Amino acid sequence: MLKNRNRKPSKKAQSQQAIARATALVDKQLAELKAHLLGKAEMQAFLDAANVAVDVYEDEVEGLVERATLPEFVVFTTVIEEDYPERFLEDIHPVIERLNDEGNASYLVIVFAEPSTLTLALTSRLFGQYPRLKGRVEIAHHLENLENELSEAFSKAVADWTEAPTLLDDARDxxxxxxxxxxxxxxxxxxxxxxxxxxxxxxxxxxxxxxxxxxxxxxxxxxxxxxxxxxxxxxxxxxxxxxxxxxxxxxxxxxxxxxxxxxxxxxxxxxxxxxxxxxxxxxxxxxxxxxxxxx
Structure with a gap:
């Protein structure tokens, strides 16, 4: 006889599902934006130039921090253990420091598969210590919110890249x-x-x-x-x-x-x-x- 047919998926399985969905949504957002902006050379150029990293923080933070340059978009998908929210904040801190570096213009999107109230409070407090990151960090409290947060991050990035006078102005040609x-x-x-x-x-x-x-x-x-x-x-x-x-x-x-x-x-x-x-x-x-x- 089969048992536990309705058993809740393991945290590893939840995390894998979150990664798959985040990856699919990133691809979908880029495809939709490219279709919408087709013919608008500057915005199309931004999308063609953008690098996107979709990572699980437990496995990829160290490698990400060691990269010479961060991607334009960094998307973290993770399942937080409610008893240990500090672990996530400790592990992601090096990435936040890199994002806060002068001249870095990456965008960070974090999606929590099942956040606790404490996790969200501690995360908000952490990002509050980095005023330079205001507007460059989007937090999806649930997977269902990921599409909106990605869209917001992409829209801000496109606007910044096409409107701000940057050193890459010549690259728009x-x-x-x-x-x-x-x-x-x-x-x-x-x-x-x-x-x-x-x-x-x-x-x-x-x-x-x-x-x-x-x-x-x-x-x-x-x-x-x-x-x-x-x-x-x-x-x-x-x-x-x-x-x-x-x-x-x-x-x-x-x-x-x-x-x-x-x-x-x-x-x-x-x-x-x-x-x-x-x-x-x-x-x-x-x-x-x-x-x-x-x-």
Whole structure:
């Protein structure tokens, strides 16, 4: 005889459901916004440039904080243990510190699958300590609220990117720096082959670089077969960020910059660092240059 047919899903199962739903909603929001903004070049450019990270905080906070640059959108989906809400706040604190860094313009969306009153109170108190984050953090108290909060965050980000005079103003001219990096068959994904062509690396070299950056083997054959593989996207996004320099440099200037020794990289050249697998460091430098603070 079957027992516990109506048993409540485990917290792990709830969390997995939350991630799946958040991921689907993020994709849905982006698709709807792109359809709505079709033909509005500046807003379309923002959406094409945006990186979205959908993470479970228990597994991904450390890796997220260690990234050279945070994605434009960070979406956390989590199930809080009511007896230990402090754990969530302790774990997410490094991300909040990164978001609060001068010049960072990421948006944070947190969705609680089953929050307690204490959790919500402590979370509100925590974000109250960071006035610079006002307007850049959306909290969905339940999964049912996630779509509204994502829509709010996306709308604010699009408005900020298109209205504020930023260092990426020059990039709005068709996003010439990154438009040619995306896959033809899967337009939402970056293509490693196209990126390799822009940076002057052959397929085998790109496979080696990706292997070093991802700390796991990527064969030349596998890279050649699926250069837009989903597992490569996090590393390829760093190449995308570096390529944005092409919006403020000519092709000749960009190639010269790649090959020149740079004191910010301990007198190594960006190209050398990339070949050694340290794409993060070069992406961080590119981000600072675009922000007007190369040091």
């Amino acid at each position: 068709g996003l010439k720096g990154i438009a040619d990096l995306y896959s033809d068959s899967k337009p939402s994904r970056l293509c490693g082959k196209k990126i390799g062509k822009i940076f002057g690396y052959r397929g085998k070299e790109m496979a080696t670089i990706l292997s070093q950056s991802l700390d796991r083997p990527v064969s030349a054959a596998a890279f050649s077969a699926t250069p837009d593989n989903d597992r490569l996207q996090d590393c390829l996004r760093n190449f995308e960020l570096i390529a944005r320099l092409r919006t403020v440099m000519s092709e000749a200037e960009f190639n010269a910059w790649l090959g020149a020794d740079n004191w910010s990289l301990e007198d190594a050249s960006p190209r050398q660092c990339i070949l050694e697998g340290d794409v993060d460091a070069v992406a961080g430098l590119a981000a600072r240059i675009l922000e007007g603070n190369p040091s």
